[in-house]
Amino acid sequence: MTNRTEWGDTPKSVTHSDHSVIEPVRELTERAYTSGSAKDVDRQIQEAERNLATLKQEFPAWMASEFADMEAAWLAYQQGQPHAKTQLFRKAHDMRGQAATFGFPLAGRAADELCKLMDAIESVPLHVIEAHVQAIKVIIRDNVNIDDHPLGVQMIKELEKLGDGLIRQALRGQNNR
Amino acid sequence: MRVDFTKLRFLIIDDNTYMRKVLKALLHGFGAREVLEADDGAAGLEIFMTYSPDIVIVDWEMPILDGLEVTRMIRQPTTSVNPFAPVIMITGHSEKRRVVMAREAGVTEFLVKPISSKGLYDRILTVVAFPRPFIRTKTFFGPDRRRGAANNYTGPERRKGEDAEVIKPRALIEKARHRQ
Numbered sequence: 001m002t003n004r005t006e007w008g009d010t011p012k013s014v015t016h017s018d019h020s021v022i023e024p025v026r027e028l029t030e031r032a033y034t035s036g037s038a039k040d041v042d043r044q045i046q047e048a049e050r051n052l053a054t055l056k057q058e059f060p061a062w063m064a065s066e067f068a069d070m071e072a073a074w075l076a077y078q079q080g081q082p083h084a085k086t087q088l089f090r091k092a093h094d095m096r097g098q099a100a101t102f103g104f105p106l107a108g109r110a111a112d113e114l115c116k117l118m119d120a121i122e123s124v125p126l127h128v129i130e131a132h133v134q135a136i137k138v139i140i141r142d143n144v145n146i147d148d149h150p151l152g153v154q155m156i157k158e159l160e161k162l163g164d165g166l167i168r169q170a171l172r173g174q175n176n177r
Numbered sequence: 178m179r180v181d182f183t184k185l186r187f188l189i190i191d192d193n194t195y196m197r198k199v200l201k202a203l204l205h206g207f208g209a210r211e212v213l214e215a216d217d218g219a220a221g222l223e224i225f226m227t228y229s230p231d232i233v234i235v236d237w238e239m240p241i242l243d244g245l246e247v248t249r250m251i252r253q254p255t256t257s258v259n260p261f262a263p264v265i266m267i268t269g270h271s272e273k274r275r276v277v278m279a280r281e282a283g284v285t286e287f288l289v290k291p292i293s294s295k296g297l298y299d300r301i302l303t304v305v306a307f308p309r310p311f312i313r314t315k316t317f318f319g320p321d322r323r324r325g326a327a328n329n330y331t332g333p334e335r336r337k338g339e340d341a342e343v344i345k346p347r348a349l350i351e352k353a354r355h356r357q
Contacts, residue, residue, distance in 0.1 A: 013313075019312055021311075022312070024308035024310050026308060031184050031185075032305050033181075033305050034181040041179045044182070044298065045206075045207075045295055047206040048202070048203040048204075048205075048207050048297075049294050051205060052206070052294065054202070089238070090240075094193050097267075097290030097291060097292075098290060100290075101199060108291065112269070119272070
């Protein structure tokens with residue numbers, strides 16, 4: 001079936017009329033699942049947290065760099081450059097996923113909204129994308145690194161309302177076709 | 178019980194430099210020594226074929242080959258160095274249809290960003306300690322997509338030639354108890 005030398009013996013399988021069930025490969029279990037207490041696990045997780053904390057001072061610069069890429073993709077999109085839409089979506093996806101880790105949870109929420117919109121609607125109005133990009137810009141520029149900043153939260157709620165309305169409208173359009 | 182990360186070789190495939198740094202920091206913190214990395218899907222696949230890592234951590238959105246395509250190629254039984262390698266997909270996408278797409282591609286575990294050290298540890302623990310059976314059909318090769326027996330499922334058995342209860346993975350907690 002495949003190069004067995006790479007992953008050990010061929011696992012047993014049971015063949016049925018339209019599928020086979022292959023027994024779980026337990027090689028990793030045998031090699032790396034080892035004795036230890038809950039405290040040992042906690043220690044491993046704490047050590048990982050400590051490692052992450054050492055990177056913390058770099059997070060604002062990383063966010064600024066990420067936003068610069070996003071803004072460049074947005075500019076390219078407005079200029080109609082090929083693949084710019086995919087690039088903008090990718091940057092929004094990155095921002096959606098990592099902004100909270102980097103200490104900018106509200107920027108993550110704004111990017112999340114942008115992703116949802118671009119995922120659901122073929123052509124998101126430019127002014128709506130602009131609103132999301134600007135929101136992220138302000139959050140990073142003003143170093144808003146809490147998730148309950150009153151103005152920031154208000155801004156996100158407005159974006160959510162805007163996005164929900166557009167997605168509902170798009171769905172209605174699809175249903176009426 | 179715990180995972181001995183010194184015994185495992187990881188491959189991170191993510192086009193985002195910063196995310197790779199974060200993942201590496203977490204894996205090294207857990208105790209991993211061998212962490213390979215690639216900044217796009219094609220390079221990741223090449224490293225996978227050359228070094229046969231034990232666990233692959235892959236992003237979804239990437240240029241050239243995205244995370245789904247990489248996973249499908251890893252799961253090619255005739256060409257992959259290890260079609261059973263656990264693939265953990267880490268992504269900002271949280272929509273249900275995306276989770277289903279990942280599962281259909283053969284992803285073993287799905288972790289939605291923002292990631293936490295505990296979330297990552299738990300996914301790695303799951304693939305190491307509780308490997309799932311693999312299913313091969315005409316159109317699919319990958320980890321069993323049935324994560325548990327659906328007690329409320331009343332429809333017909335879609336897999337031919339076996340009863341629904343033939344593959345009934347026990348709940349993780351039950352398995353964990355069994356191992357203690």
